[in-house]
Amino acid sequence: MDRTAHDVVIIGSGIAGLRAAIEVARASGGKADVAIVTKVQAMRSHSVSAEGGTAAVLYPELGDSFESHVFDTVKGSDYLGTRTR
Numbered sequence: 001m002d003r004t005a006h007d008v009v010i011i012g013s014g015i016a017g018l019r020a021a022i023e024v025a026r027a028s029g030g031k032a033d034v035a036i037v038t039k040v041q042a043m044r045s046h047s048v049s050a051e052g053g054t055a056a057v058l059y060p061e062l063g064d065s066f067e068s069h070v071f072d073t074v075k076g077s078d079y080l081g082t083r084t085r
């Protein structure tokens with residue numbers, strides 16, 4: 001069995017995993033050896049399906065909030081999605 005060693009191993013190559021890899025690279029000044037392990041290739045992750053733009057709470061100082069993010073997400077599902085928190 002082949003073995004490899006890395007400073008950081010990230011599971012998943014969706015937007016969360018790739019963003020985490022970028023942040024590790026930035027925080028370490030490019031010195032960290034980062035590996036991404038994934039079940040499907042990057043272009044098969046759900047992140048690629050987000051056609052309406054990736055929604056997030058970016059500007060809380062302008063009135064954006066987690067609550068409005070949740071409302072927009074549930075509304076975007078035609079109220080078929082449910083809030084779990």
Ligand SMILES: Cc1cc2nc3c(=O)[nH]c(=O)nc-3n(C[C@H](O)[C@H](O)[C@H](O)COP(=O)(O)OP(=O)(O)OC[C@H]3O[C@@H](n4cnc5c(N)ncnc54)[C@H](O)[C@@H]3O)c2cc1C
Binds near residue numbers: 013049051052
């Ligand atoms: C059809 C569709 C449309 C969407 N539209 C929008 C939209 O318009 N706007 C929006 O904001 N959001 C949208 N979403 C939601 C958005 O895509 C997800 O919330 C987001 O992509 C999640 O990112 P993620 O990195 O957490 O997960 P994913 O992109 O799902 O990535 C998960 C990764 O984990 C890997 N993985 C899973 N299991 C294992 C395992 N056992 N071992 C190793 N790797 C594993 C997978 O291979 C994958 O790379 C949509 C989702 C879908 C399905």
